[in-house]
Amino acid sequence: EDQVTQSPEALRLQEGESSSLNCSYTVSGLRGLFWYRQDPGKGPEFLFTLYSAGEEKEKERLKATLTKKESFLHITAPKPEDSATYLCAVTDGTSYGKLTFGQGTILTVHP
Amino acid sequence: GAGVSQSPSNKVTEKGKDVELRCDPISGHTALYWYRQSLGQGLEFLIYFQGNSAPDKSGLPSDRFSAERTGGSVSTLTIQRTQQEDSAVYLCASSIEAGTDTQYFGPGTRLTVL
Numbered sequence: 001e002d003q004v005t006q007s008p009e010a011l012r013l014q015e016g017e018s019s020s021l022n023c024s025y026t027v028s029g030l031r032g033l034f035w036y037r038q039d040p041g042k043g044p045e046f047l048f049t050l051y052s053a054g055e056e057k058e059k060e061r062l063k064a065t066l067t068k069k070e071s072f073l074h075i076t077a078p079k080p081e082d083s084a085t086y087l088c089a090v091t092d093g094t095s096y097g098k099l100t101f102g103q104g105t106i107l108t109v110h111p
Numbered sequence: 112g113a114g115v116s117q118s119p120s121n122k123v124t125e126k127g128k129d130v131e132l133r134c135d136p137i138s139g140h141t142a143l144y145w146y147r148q149s150l151g152q153g154l155e156f157l158i159y160f161q162g163n164s165a166p167d168k169s170g171l172p173s174d175r176f177s178a179e180r181t182g183g184s185v186s187t188l189t190i191q192r193t194q195q196e197d198s199a200v201y202l203c204a205s206s207i208e209a210g211t212d213t214q215y216f217g218p219g220t221r222l223t224v225l
Contacts, residue, residue, distance in 0.1 A: 043204075049213055
């Protein structure tokens with residue numbers, strides 16, 4: 001059974017204070033790892049897809065990296081508008097794209 | 112372009128009543144997924160459609176839950192004889208094809224069973 005563990009559960013940062021969120025996974029044959037952002041009362045918003053170890057993707061202040069056991073979401077010089085819950089999910093090749101999600105990291109960025 | 116839409120956005124019902132939740136996927140997306148998000152449980156998979164067929168119903172929590180998709184587009188999730196433990200946000204997602212394509216989520220339906 002696929003498993004995803006995210007840490008920390010909650011992270012409080014000052015504006016401009018860079019940090020990283022962790023997503024550890026156990027999956028039989030990783031086909032894709034996905035990062036989403038979720039604001040209160042809304043559905044998850046797609047950020048990145050990573051397919052193989054060593055892959056990196058960037059978007060504005062966010063950078064996602066992938067190893068064989070975990071993924072990191074690096075946030076550089078965050079702003080208050082980056083405050084949200086960040087979700088990590090994986091899919092294996094046997095489940096037709098069914099996503100298995102972690103519990104999420106609640107990020108709060110103070111001005 | 113239009114994203115995934117869901118209706119209603121909120122639904123309050125009494126225990127024992129039936130409810131229907133609707134999902135309208137992104138045009139041209141052949142794969143459609145239903146997930147449930149509840150406090151303490153995170154997001155959990157319910158059912159997946161490829162076209163109008165549902166190859167994977169493994170996440171449906173009981174036989175009170177059913178879903179259908181017609182015309183390869185709109186999907187309806189039906190919960191019969193609702194229970195308080197069914198209270199959650201029900202999220203729908205669609206992707207171009209099933210597999211590794213990105214899933215785009217709708218805003219969800221918040222269901223409250225009194």
